[in-house]
Amino acid sequence: MSDATHLTPERYVTLSISEHVADVRLNRPDKHNGIDWKMIDALLAVQQELHARARESGLRAIVLSGEGPSFCAGLDIAAIMGDAARVPQLLVAGANGCAPQRNTVQQLALGWRDVGVPVIAALHGNVFGGGLQIALGADIRLCDPDARLAVLEIDWGIIPDMGISVTARGVRPDWLHELTWSGRKVEANEAQSAGLVTRIISSPQEEALALARQIAGRSPSAIRAITRLYDEALAAPEAEALALEAELQSSLLGRAEQTECIKAKLEGRAPRF
Incomplete structure (x- = not known):
């Protein structure tokens, strides 16, 4: 930007x-x-x-x-x-x-x-x-x-x-x-x-x-997911909170931003989003 x-x-x-x-x-x-x-x-x-x-x-x-x-x-x-x-x-x-x-x-x-x-x-x-x-x-x-x-x-x-x-x-x-x-x-x-x-x-x-x-500099998708997790799950019943946690994690795993985080970590550089 x-x-x-x-x-x-x-x-x-x-x-x-x-x-x-x-x-x-x-x-x-x-x-x-x-x-x-x-x-x-x-x-x-x-x-x-x-x-x-x-x-x-x-x-x-x-x-x-x-x-x-x-x-x-x-x-x-x-x-x-x-x-x-x-x-x-x-x-x-x-x-x-x-x-x-x-x-x-x-x-x-x-x-x-x-x-x-x-x-x-x-x-x-x-x-x-x-x-x-x-x-x-x-x-x-x-x-x-x-x-x-x-x-x-x-x-x-x-x-x-x-x-x-x-x-x-x-x-x-x-x-x-x-x-x-x-x-x-x-x-x-x-x-x-x-x-x-x-x-x-x-x-x-x-x-x-x-x-x-x-x-x-962090994964924007992960930041959004963390925000949603805490906004919704902390006041929710346990079963709903745990389900949301799993849902949000599934939406991140293996996607482009998460893959870039892994590559950047292994290569010792800042991730690029």
């Missing part, structure tokens, strides 16, 4: 694609990437573009990060309430091109999964409220040691509603209750204990891009 760079309207989100990896960056640094109406529109536009590119090209991984001092400090309430008449529209299922079972704010977090490739979030600075919920939509979250994370919706008398009932299933329930009830801000180590982040690393964006490139 050739290099490409795109800027959304108002440049609130940037998108660069190189070597099968999409580098998506929230780009409202002076506001800690706070989510206003333009940021919402920009994020939805990038998700739609990535979904289209995944179907027609060789996109294999996504890195999601934020420019400036923070990943995302959450909803910019003042900006959002500047057009309060639009707020109810955010909760209408199927609006703005969303799937029938999702509304706009849920799409902001869950839409990354629709692309069908691994998504890695690189977190630093403030990762609050909607920012944390967007990050939970990623498959992997790499976190700077000095980052602070929080679920702050309780401060506004509301619940976290950006798909967290789906994306936080790997978070310890007791931690999730406490953080959601209290709005307490936690450091990276505590967030990792809760299951909010995958790894703590001093250069999360750099590491996320390196990991994405590593994943992009």
Whole structure:
């Protein structure tokens, strides 16, 4: 895939694609990437573009990060309430091109999964409220040691509603209750204990891009099969999970990509897909 760079309207989100990896960056640094109406529109536009590119090209991984001092400090309430008449529209299922079972704010977090490739979030600075919920939509979250994370919706008398009932299933329930009830801000180590982040690393964006490139060098068919296996089998009854495991393995064995993996391993080189 050739290099490409795109800027959304108002440049609130940037998108660069190189070597099968999409580098998506929230780009409202002076506001800690706070989510206003333009940021919402920009994020939805990038998700739609990535979904289209995944179907027609060789996109294999996504890195999601934020420019400036923070990943995302959450909803910019003042900006959002500047057009309060639009707020109810955010909760209408199927609006703005969303799937029938999702509304706009849920799409902001869950839409990354629709692309069908691994998504890695690189977190630093403030990762609050909607920012944390967007990050939970990623498959992997790499976190700077000095980052602070929080679920702050309780401060506004509301619940976290950006798909967290789906994306936080790997978070310890007791931690999730406490953080959601209290709005307490936690450091990276505590967030990792809760299951909010995958790894703590001093250069999360750099590491996320390196990991994405590593994943992009693996068999795309195997990556898709692994994704489907974990998405469907982990919550399925044992018999269904084991049947899916065997079905997916059978779909890979002896095919061109799997044969290339074997040849590359034996020849001591990187596989070519």
